[in-house]
Amino acid sequence: MATILIADDEKVLAQSLGMLFRDEGHQVGVALSGRDALRLAAENPPDVMLLDLRLPDMSGLEVLSEVRRTQPEAMVIMMTAHGDTATVVDAVKRGAFHYLNKPFELQEILLLVGKALEQQKLREEVTFLRERRHPAEGLEEMVGNCPAMQEVFRKVRLVAAAGDSAVLITGESGTGKELVAGALHRLSERSAHPFVELNCAAIPENLLESELFGFEKGAFTDAQQRKKGLFELAGQGTLFLDEIGEMPPHLQAKLLRFLEKRSFRRLGGTTDIQVGARIVAATNRDLRELVRQGRFREDLFYRLNVIPVHLPPLRERGSDTLALAGHFLAHFSRRLGRPVKRLAPAAEKAFLAYRWPGNIRELKNIVERLVILCPSEVIPVEQLPAEIRAGEGGPPMAGAFHIDEHLLGVERQLVLAALEEALGKKGLAAERLGISRHAFKRKLQKLGLGGEDEDEP
Template sequence: MPLSRILVADDEESMRWVLSKALKKKGFAVDLAADGEQALGMIQAGNYDLAILDIKMPGISGLDLLDRLRDLKSDLLVVIMTAEASMKNAVEAMKRGAYDYLTKPFDLDVIDAIVEKVNRAREMTSQVSILKEELKDRYQLEKTIIGNSPAMREVYKTIGKVAPSDITVMVQGESGTGKELIARAIHFNSRRLGKPFIALNCAAIPKELLESELFGFEKGAFTGAVERKLGKFEQANGGTIFLDEIGDMPGDLQAKILRVLQEKEITRTGGSQSIAVDVRIIAATNQDLEEMVRQRTFREDLFYRLNVVPIHLVPLRERREDIKSLAEYFLAKACTELEIPPRQCDPSAMSLLVSHSWPGNVRELENSIKRAVILSSDQLLTSDDFPGLRNQAKPGDIPTNGEGLSLEGIVEMKLRLSFANMDKMQSGDVYTMVIEQVERPLIRFVLEKTRGNQVRAADILGINRNTLRKKIQELGIDLRRD
């Protein structure tokens, strides 16, 4: 981010006045200190981007102050000034961590050059820092967006198609389905990687504060605005802004977001100057925006501007085959965070997790597992460790026959059940039991997809029609239901 606030410390009033006037003319906020003690106090209390310090001041010298600032404000850039043009001073200043060194007297264009150089250094440092964080986040993201269901595979395909462009995306889905994760995945796979990703929940901020949060404000714009503040759009410049719960945005702000999309510029609250911004917008909602457009509670023109590429995240109850993988990930994550040995879910617990409707979606699943891990002292979690879910379950909800799991999950669950009761097993039981449990959901699924057409279903399954009819009778499949 560019420089905005500078501290000038010099015991010569004339030098403070000249530098203050020159820097303020360039649009910077400038504070002045007459000695090292005052400068130290102001830096401790304030938030400065650059300090210009005279090397000789009453009390604490510029060099001694530089030593203290290295530990106190390691990210603060410091320029040292001196009237003594000696190599010793220059070397000493740079050794102690000064960004640059000025010899008095100097022309004001030298100050302009220094400020420009500092700006470039800050921007480069900021980009490197952001890139490091985003690469770390991207690595984490690749592990946390979990699911191999058909619905999630479609989402991955869409991310791959839209990420390289700057096209506006609308992520739709119930609360807790992971809309921000998808927005981050788009950003991390775009050309804007290394630039800021700024997220804002429009429903979490009072309406009267939302405008200044988005667009920033000028000093004196309202009571309490003691200094200029950059809004989320300026903070995200060059990168991506994620507007979560866009459906909760007031109508007057909807018009201003539309202007940003059209004109690519914003105006701070209390300001009159238009500021250009280069920002990609990704919006998200758990509401039916089309219905809101019909009811005139959401602007139609903004809806079509935001909904260029919609990504729909299905609720967890509609991709149950992903629950096992998600549960195992959240188990490992919770154990790592709590620094305890790894835990596992037994078949009864996993069946309960798979069968639950999860109105809070992935977020509710994660919280339920974390709660179970914290409260249980056993390494193997059972359905008893999820009393809230068990109490909500209706008779027949828990899929003891494996329905709701993937075929691989069914086989694994049945094998675990079998080997847990080895003393009761007879020779040949495992193969027969697993095949019987896999056959029923498989045949039901194919019949459902062929709308009960047994000839077509038999062809897809690769078996004789008479064999299929026999299996339907043996397995008790209700054709009226399927």
């Protein structure tokens, strides 16, 4: 459905055109004067505007110029019974898509509006691809000095060059999974191609399939023309599927087939389309548990988990909390044109003691609020939100004041990452860590991760 605005002082014609396009399923506005047209365009920006050259209060060319200034994406079709070459040239120079001489056939205007909508969609696709060709965030935007994050950075650099192998990024909400996906793309040979992203939890289930695979004209009731899906738009680039654990079962099967064959069909299509895009998936859910519950396909899990990358929660990253706070303080201070703010010692202590259940996303939002609301360059502890002053969110963060607890947390993350990479094989995990199987077994016992079971054959 498109939004169409008709501006013509011939009331019968304007109303007839309105009925025609409403019958086609579009949302229609009708204006009998230039000022009404501009008002309606401001209230509900049109996709296509049918604009008469002569209106009672102002010239159609004046209306055209104003619409092009305020609604540059609108496709304007001029209508006139007094057309001449000079007027047509002037209208095109001012940004008109096309023009029609009155009288005209209804089929003619339907065809012209259809072409305008098709061109508008092509423009949107080009904009979509340009915006995703070079994601802004890369490793330079990822702050972290703790061992677990240094391991993440090392792995990202290696994985970026690893061809088309699928990557599964895991971690709690707000830990920076989208940043890692963008860095993987930007550091790879695919960086000259699109970076296309989709949050599987943000789109209704009945629309997700057409969003991913696209559709042919007539594939269903509202399929008025062919639409490319995200697989096709990604081309030779990267397709980032966030919240993959929320993907419905029937689409999990289709995604698995794509990963196996590197081809798909649009909805209603009969031709296989080959695509070389790399799939990077992310989730804050425990996919192994979802597999055990029968809610996520085991074969798809192993297809996606070729290269696992786990992001630790902020509460396990020790002094990285203050490094990130300083990074965001500088960022928002510069953006708002203010002197760079810093935390007072007591505020730093409160930041370290807080558990940050929302991770980096929560920290970033709070820092932005502090930069806006705190009048002084040094932010005192009194300016912090009550939950941070009170140290809410659980016991003090590991690593804030107890170095032994922090080291245990880091060691636990490295051991779990090695086990995940080795698909649970303890001997292989020990090799990856550079220690003996016996030493690895002792570590598992110390960390409460098992180790009492008999050795693998």
